Amino acid sequence: MRKENVVSIEERIPKLKQHRKKKANRRLIFLLALFLLMILSVIYFQSPLSHVKNIEVKGNELVPVETIISESKIKQGMNVWSVNKKETAERLNKLPEIKNAQVKMSFPNSFVIEVDELGKKAYLLKDNKFQIILENGKVLNKGTDSIPVDAPLLRGFKEDKALKKMISELGELPKEVQHLISEINLTPKKTDQYHLTLFMNDGYEVSATIRTFSEKMEHYPSIVSQLDPSQKGVIDLEVGSYFRSYESEEAESDAEPESDAAEEGEGDVGDESEG
Structure with a gap:
């Protein structure tokens, strides 16, 4: 009974090696994925995809589109991640004609400004x-x-x-x-x-x-x-x-x-x- 429960070192070594190999592979995959993500991020931030391309205004009648875009401070070519949507909406809400404004990002590099004007x-x-x-x-x-x-x-x-x-x-x-x-x-x-x-x-x-x-x-x-x-x-x-x-x-x-x-x-x- 005692001998049957004894597992020799020789038998355990292959299993330990296999476990370590799997663990090393997982770590390698994680590091490669992280490295690839970093490379893609650098490419993205350097590419035109991270720059504002289009600005669309909806719901306006009293305030011209040009005025809303100017007051929003969003400009074509600026980095999309530098736009603070909450602060932009607050600036637009200060216009006397606007009751409420919302700023939304339309992936990958466009913004939609929706305004609700006072009647x-x-x-x-x-x-x-x-x-x-x-x-x-x-x-x-x-x-x-x-x-x-x-x-x-x-x-x-x-x-x-x-x-x-x-x-x-x-x-x-x-x-x-x-x-x-x-x-x-x-x-x-x-x-x-x-x-x-x-x-x-x-x-x-x-x-x-x-x-x-x-x-x-x-x-x-x-x-x-x-x-x-x-x-x-x-x-x-x-x-x-x-x-x-x-x-x-x-x-x-x-x-x-x-x-x-x-x-x-x-x-x-x-x-x-x-x-």
Whole structure:
């Protein structure tokens, strides 16, 4: 029993040699792989593959591509690994038009800049320029000479709390109602410093106030649907919902003081629709 359990040195030596050989082979393969990796890294960093080739910008409308690339500080030819994506995004977020920016690397040597801009809510007539007003109420120091058609034009406003309140109210309106508005004029009265006169794209005029603007204007489409489209006039939304046709106003101005013509053509929306 004892002799059977004894393993001779001669029998163990081949196994030890084989084990050491395998271990040496593994170490050699590891060193060769590491050396090859280092060689490839040197080749990569010295080759054009490690230099920025393309810079793509997505999501921009208000800010030109050239401005975004310039502010990002990413330049063609610079090493791709020298670009700090987080710091680049933070620089772009400082632009007044940008809400959020993301910078992504597109392997092997391109970058994609995705921006989410603040919405354009209106234009302000200032210094004979139509300047863009963003959804946060900020007025951009750039504008256009041509009359804008993609957002309402604001007249009579200054860069104060009334403007910010107006933009806030405008932002609460459904898109389809916003697109119906051509101009919003601030026309203060003794009883209401926030009184508004609106001119709509469908030919109607609206009398309203900033205080209840979004609440009242939300019902504009249903109000107009009750009116005769051939008879234009003023829709008064200050207190209730009243309609005065331009024809009745002309008749009122031509009538005698004792005449009852002033009562014609006036009434709430329901009465007008029945006529």
